[in-house]
Amino acid sequence: MIQNLYEDEEVERLDRDALKALQLLRLKKTITTALITPFYKERLMAVGIQSAEDIRTLEDIRKIPYTTKDDLREAYPYGLLAVDRDEIVRMHASSGTTGTPTVIYHTQKDLDNWTNMTVRSLKATGCHKGDVFQNMMTYGLFTGGIGLHYGAEKLGMLVIPASSGNTRRQFQLMKDFQTSTIHATPSYMLHLYSRMEEMGYSLSDFNLKRALIGAEPHSEEIRQKIEELFHIDAYNSYGLSEMNGPSVAFECTEKKGMHIWEDAYLVETIDRNSLEPVEDGVEGELVLTILIRTGTPILRYRTKDLTTVIPEACSCGRTSRRITRIKGRTDDMLIINGVNVFPSQIEEVIMKMPEIGTNYLIKVSKKGTLDQLTIQTEVGGDMFTDNAQDLHDLRRRIVEELQATITIKALVELHEPGFLPVQQGKAIRVIDERNVY
Amino acid sequence: MIQNLYEDEEVERLDRDALKALQLLRLKKTITTALITPFYKERLMAVGIQSAEDIRTLEDIRKIPYTTKDDLREAYPYGLLAVDRDEIVRMHASSGTTGTPTVIYHTQKDLDNWTNMTVRSLKATGCHKGDVFQNMMTYGLFTGGIGLHYGAEKLGMLVIPASSGNTRRQFQLMKDFQTSTIHATPSYMLHLYSRMEEMGYSLSDFNLKRALIGAEPHSEEIRQKIEELFHIDAYNSYGLSEMNGPSVAFECTEKKGMHIWEDAYLVETIDRNSLEPVEDGVEGELVLTILIRTGTPILRYRTKDLTTVIPEACSCGRTSRRITRIKGRTDDMLIINGVNVFPSQIEEVIMKMPEIGTNYLIKVSKKGTLDQLTIQTEVGGDMFTDNAQDLHDLRRRIVEELQATITIKALVELHEPGFLPVQQGKAIRVIDERNVY
Ligand SMILES: [Zn+2]
Ligand SMILES: [Zn+2]
Helix, strand or coil, X not given: CHHHHCCHHHHCCCCHHHHHXXXXXXXXXXXXXXXXXXXXXXXXXXCCCCCHHHCCCHHHHHHCCCECXXXXXXXXXXXXXXXXXXXXXXXXXXXXXXXXXXXXXXXXXXXXXXXXXXHHHHHHCCCCCCCEEEECCCCCCCHHHHHHHHHHHHXXXXXXXXXXXCHHHHHHHHHHCCCCEEEECHHHHHHHXXXXXCCCCCHHHCCCCEEEXXXXXXXXXXXXXXXXXXXXXXXXEEECHHHCCEEEEEECCCCCCEEECXXXXXXXXXXXXXXXXXXXXXXXXXXXXXXXXXXXXXXXXXXXXXXXXXXXXXXXXXXXXXXXXXXXXXXXXXXXXXXXXXXXXXXXXXXXXXXXXXXXXXXXXXXXXXXXXXXXXXXXXXXXXXXXXXXXXXXHHHHHHHHHHHCCCCEEEEECCCCCCCCCCCCCCEEECCCXX | CHHHHCCHHHHCCCCHHHHHHHHHHHHHXXXXXXXXXXXXXXXXXXXXXXXXXXXXXXXXXXXXXXXXXXXXHHCCCCCXXXXXXXXXXXXXXXXXXXXXXXXEEEEXXXXXXXXXXXXXXXXXXXCCCCCEEEECCCCCXXXXXXXXXXXXXXXXXXXXXXXXXXXXXXXXXXXXXXXXXXXXXXXXXXXXXXXXXXXXXXHHHCCCCEEEECCCCCCHHHHHHHHHHHCCEEEEEEECHHHCCEEEEEECCCCCXXXXXXXXXXXXXXXXXXXXXXXXXXXXXXXXXXXXXXXXXXXXXXEEEEECEECCCCCCCCCCCEECCCCEECCCCEEECCEEECHHHHHHHHHCCCCEEEEEEEEEEEECCEEEEEEEEEECCCCCCCCHHHHHHHHHHHHHHHHHHHCCCCEEEEECCCCCCCCCCCCCCEEECCCCC
């Protein structure tokens, strides 16, 4: 098995040449796998790649076109499946702009490999057997919760599968079980702190040592704030479901950028306009190829995330390169309390309501430390009603439909026609009042 | 390892004598484990059990006092822990009447054993590798979701970790991935059906074969209704977090009672008044001893669930006895949309509000196929206010506090003093308008 050429400890410290040799070996295997899928078979053949033999160096990957989220949608549901359906034991799906979800399939071996990466990530932050790990990320189709869960269990941490929400319960668990490690979004960490005193707790009730924060972009200031408020270390985590989920890249205890696990992911950064590769040290869009998955191979995936590869070796001794914190997205996706939301998803829902006019405004603001999504709409001229019950029902319907689509409970405002500023030229539909960066 | 004396397939069909011998072996091991815990050490010593040697037959278990939920609360958080904390990789906690949670710890081996039971349960209903398993039970601290998840993955089913809620998304997944097996509460199955047409789906969109239903008591009529509506088989599932979670007992394809996995659980039924054991075939409270867990041993646990042990052999060939569907609880616990709620939890929350009077009423009704919890309260005489904003804030605070405690969003009504019927003698605080049985 290729996976087992090296022990995990060893592979993290491989010299760069050996690491590249391993990458090439796995890339070839991945090409073979990709050629099984209808999607990549067509795409690779079109550029003259008929077998793994056509990839001789890591640079040969540049012959392959990028894969985008739209490609994944187009391939939905089975266009990127590389094994018999019987071999799949898990899928994770996320919804996208158009309503068509994307889906990633995992074999048991894929899950095992993913779990190994999460074990490695947890270790890099100093987590160890016996640590109490309170996982405040949502469990379910979202990979954030269940992803680290498996790794923490394998590492031998005491896993509290708290999932998200229910702040009072979180505090009680943190206190009663002397939680050492929290996994949460940065927003939720701040929210926890803001409710601590009022809920009758103080820092001395807890035994917190570290927080693993991810699932939304945040600034160094926010990280430091979390560290100062709780007197802990906060480590940045990076992942995306297309590349399994959490543990694509993770900070080590040096806290100077996130180690991207290069034996599992082939890293490129590209100029977001020319789409040409840029050098290490230059900011660009992160492009990733997953080298450890057989269920759903993905080559050169445009993550839309802006970052910079740090070429210098890390003083921790791990030889994988690091990436800087994610600076933002190259498109207009909103991240609201850790959930990805496309304005077009919102538009789609409200435009389906005949009672609602075409003018609308999406506002994202901070309510305490959490994000608040507000949708301002106008009740359409023809269908205008001032019957309170009708308006109440209409608003409730919109709230429910939105929640079904984007999983977020929005505040929906219904106004009389003409309330919103008239849009001219390119409409400004989104007002993000948060100060995330 | 005792666990590996038999293969799973074999142990399900062991002749009764061999099964009893295996139970005795495991019971002795469990006694040894229990004697490590502060709680059982005291309790077992008090009845003269100083080592596993003092248990010579299965009947000797009757020397041991019952363990109750209150005992678990008293032992919280570490009184029932039988291994070094470092050996624990998972905990599941539930809150109870008094607000003190109960907690169960699992070692890796415990989780593996639990997973084996869930694999066995799934197989009993005809599930197999390649089946698409959409798990609509909540993932997290609640054992319902994550419990069957592990087993389904191990069996090689394609697991869709949908978790609960988001009906529209559930339909989309059911259609796109041709889900064969659903795991949900009976209420949610009925809810799904009631929304199907309006959400634009019909049965022909799906490939449903079976539903595994549990987490709330339900009648045979409800099961048959689910089967008829969806044209599927519905199988009853039984479990409780104190005994790991789902897969304590599960129906086989004969659908004539739930096989209780007797190599893992020692079964007794007792008269709920005299607390004396009753014969097979006589209804009583189910009392269980878990034989396959080292993290948190629990002996003779009074489940409060009423059932009857069916002594006759099942035509499927499995030799474990079956229990009839759970008829109800022996105490006043409410099960609201699958969540356990004690009226005292609600009382505790509202009585903490100085603005609220002492008279209140808890109503549980059906809203469509789901349960609706309504709390009627009176704003106290001294603190009475008719300021709309104050009342709005007060109601919101109660709703939030309730949700933090019982995880359910209740409808809270504030009335003027004197609105509710005056209570005389033993107060009637709970009106359950549902017709569950
Ligand atoms: Zn490092
Ligand atoms: Zn049977």
